[in-house]
Amino acid sequence: xxxxxxxxxxxxxxxxxxxxxxxxxxxxxxxxxxxxxxxxxxxxxxxxxxxxxxxxxxxxxxxxxxxxxxxxxxxxxxxxxxxxxxxxxxxxxxxxxxxxxxxxxxxxxxxxxxxxxxxxxxxxxxxxxxxxxxxxxxxxxxxxxxxxxxx
Numbered sequence: 741x742x743x744x745x746x747x748x749x750x751x752x753x754x755x756x757x758x759x760x761x762x763x764x765x766x767x768x769x770x771x772x773x774x775x776x777x778x779x780x781x782x783x784x785x786x787x788x789x790x791x792x793x794x795x796x797x798x799x800x801x802x803x804x805x806x807x808x809x810x811x812x813x814x815x816x817x818x819x820x821x822x823x824x825x826x827x828x829x830x831x832x833x834x835x836x837x838x839x840x841x842x843x844x845x846x847x848x849x850x851x852x853x854x855x856x857x858x859x860x861x862x863x864x865x866x867x868x869x870x871x872x873x874x875x876x877x878x879x880x881x882x883x884x885x886x887x888x889x890x891x
Contacts, residue, residue, distance in 0.1 A: 744789045746797050753805040756798050762786045763802040779803065804849050811851040815844060818888050826861070826887040831869045835860040838889040841871050846885030854881070861887070 747755050756763075766785045770777045782799045790798050819825075823840070841859040846852035858874035869887070870880035 743791060743794060744787070744798060745794050746801075750801065753801055753808065756801045756805065759786050759790070759798060759802060760805060763799075763806070767806065777803070804851075807849060807851045811844065811853065814853065815888065818842060818890075821890075823888045823890045826889045828869050828883075828887060831861050831863045831887075833863050833865075835862040835872060838891060840888075840890035842888040843871065843881075843883045843885045844888065846883075852885055854885075856881075861889070 744756075744759075749755070763782065763786055766782055767777050770781055775781065779796065779799045782802070783795060786795070786798065786802070823842070837858070837860045839858060841856045841861060843854045844852065854871075856871055856873050860872040862870055862872065862880070864870055864880075869883045871883055872878075872880040
């Protein structure tokens with residue numbers, strides 16, 4: 741038995757791809773039972789090639805892989821529903837109103853998601869892009885992720 745070990749890159753989710761089907765099967769068991777899928781609930785259920793610290797690392801990467809796939813599915817769903825990607829460089833100092841604004845892809849694992857209906861986007865001095873929620877004149881939210889908008 742060859743024990744799996746991380747290649748040193750916590751953003752390389754492909755290194756755990758061979759364990760993903762077993763992970764998804766265990767995830768389905770847990771959610772069907774109404775349980776939250778804590779990392780410890782996967783220990784000993786994925787592969788005999790995983791044990792100790794490497795097992796917890798693999799579970800962390802597998803959980804992130806699922807979160808990234810769910811995030812990508814949400815983005816694809818929005819795009820299919822008529823939303824579009826907006827380049828941050830296209831945002832100007834003049835507020836522009838949209839039927840909806842989504843900021844996504846922020847946070848350390850790249851799955852952050854914030855959504856505002858009937859919001860405006862504007863560029864503030866210093867090049868930061870802000871979302872002003874509906875009915876707000878001030879107190880915008882600085883964005884750091886990618887943007888989706890619905891016209």
